[in-house]
Amino acid sequence: MASLINIGMSGLNASQGALATVGNNIANANTSGYSRQQIVQGSGASQQVGGVFIGTGTTLADVRRVYNSYLDAQLQTTTSLNGDAQAYLDQIGTVDKLLSDKNTGVSAALSSFFSSLQTSAAAPGDMSARQLLLTSAQTLSNRFNSISSQLSQQNEGINSQLDTLTSMVNQHTATIASLNKQIAQATTAGNTPNNLLDARNEAVRTLNELVGVTVQEHDNVYDITLGTGQTLVQGSTSNTLSAVPGQVDKSQFSIQINYQQSSSDVTSVLSGGKIGGLLRYRDDVLAPAINDLGRTAIVVADAINKQLGQGLDANGEFGSSMFNSINSEKAITQRSLAATGNSAGSSNLNVSISDSSQLTAYDYKVTFTSATEYTVQRSDGQDAKGPFKLGDKQVIDGFTLQLLSLIHI
Known part of the structure; x- marks a missing residue:
């Protein structure tokens, strides 16, 4: 039969474990990610004495995290x-x-x-x-x-x-x-x-x-x-x-x-x-801002250049452009990019501005559907335009696209 001293000691040990757990919780109050812990007590094994079972005290069954998955x-x-x-x-x-x-x-x-x-x-x-x-x-x-x-x-x-x-x-x-x-x-x-x-x-x-x-x-x-x-x-x-x-x-x-x-x-x-x-x-703000800035610059330069070309300068001659031409060779070469994985060909798609007032701030994707045809899709998800034939001049949203040879994509 378990003695009263042993039973009392089991209770003291369990209480000491509980106090240690509380102390550990306090010490880790500012520890990032720490979950409060609590003890779970269980009854000690019983001993059979005659026809009855007498308990032997208590024990620490577990130390659980106070945690809610939701x-x-x-x-x-x-x-x-x-x-x-x-x-x-x-x-x-x-x-x-x-x-x-x-x-x-x-x-x-x-x-x-x-x-x-x-x-x-x-x-x-x-x-x-x-x-x-x-x-x-x-x-x-x-x-x-x-x-x-x-x-x-x-x-x-x-x-x-x-x-x-x-x-x-x-x-x-x-x-x-x-x-x-x-x-x-x-x-x-x-x-x-x-x-x-x-x-x-x-x-x-x-x-x-x-x-x-x-x-x-x-x-x-x-x-x-x-x-x-x-x-x-x-x-x-x-x-x-x-x-x-x-x-x-x-x-x-x-x-x-x-x-x-x-x-x-x-x-x-x-x-x-x-x-x-x-x-x-980047997708919702920066890229549209870059495109809008470029569109604004193109519209201003094109409008001013056209207007100056209709007037006379101080020498009585027709005015020249104040800003660089929006369809300069350098500008045209910078308007298209070759996708990684293109099997051959140049990234220059001969994109020129035909009507700056109709330009949008979207990007456009050119995809070849056959050796002689291609489609154009706008970045806002608008249905693809085409198919277009190679060599034909196409005007889309204020710009002109003319592909003279196949660019493999």
Whole structure:
């Protein structure tokens, strides 16, 4: 029969374990990812005395995490959304200030140019007014170039951030895969590795700060996937992400997932986290801003050049262009890009502007459907135009496209 001393000692030991657990909770109150723990007491083994069973005290049955899987899932989701929104806000604030500030935006330069133009038109014989107009035109040109340069630098900055963030993602996925292995080994032995479970949840939360992921749990192991099911972590194995030049526009990095035998572009299916916010900003704000800036510059230059060509200069001759021709050889060569994977051919599609007032801020994709025909699709998803015949001149949204030879895609 168990003695009263032993029974009392079992109670003291259980209470001491409870106090130690409470102390551990207090000590880790500020530990990121730590889950509060509580003890579970169980009755000690009973001893048979005659025809009855007499207890022998109490024992510590388990130390459990106070954990709610639903709340943790909500935390992971909101962490991903917050990372996305914060990255988007950080980037859009820069371009908003650039374009809206009167000292850096294009509006003030345009207003000054047109004011000088009106002054010169009202006094065509005033040489100082003519010189002021030329100065304003140069200022306007410099402003367009400056804004274009800063937007390009921001695009390069996004590329650099994507490269850094994908490296951080790879570190976290490797950590999660390692924790999966350790947890699986510990639980097989019948243990509950609370600290490892907390560390894994915290690693997943940190991963969601970088990119939105989906977690599926089975047999105490986390499988982590991206967007539409691309596997980042499966058991103790992890796949890596990398930022590489885009297949269509090499100046814009895309994100690819690397498997053991292959890789796949996942840029279009990523969302959430800092990576998702950067991609969303680039697609929804930066790229349209660059296109709108270019369209505005083309329209202004074309309209002014045409108008000057209809008037007479100080020598009584027809006026010459103030700005470079929008259909110069250099401009035409910069209006098309060859996609990675083209089997042969040039990237120059002989794109000239026929009506600048009809231009849009969209991109256009040219795809050959046969050896003699091709289609054109706008980036807003508008149905493809065509098929067109090689050699035929096509006018689409204010620009003229004429392909004289096959460019393999």
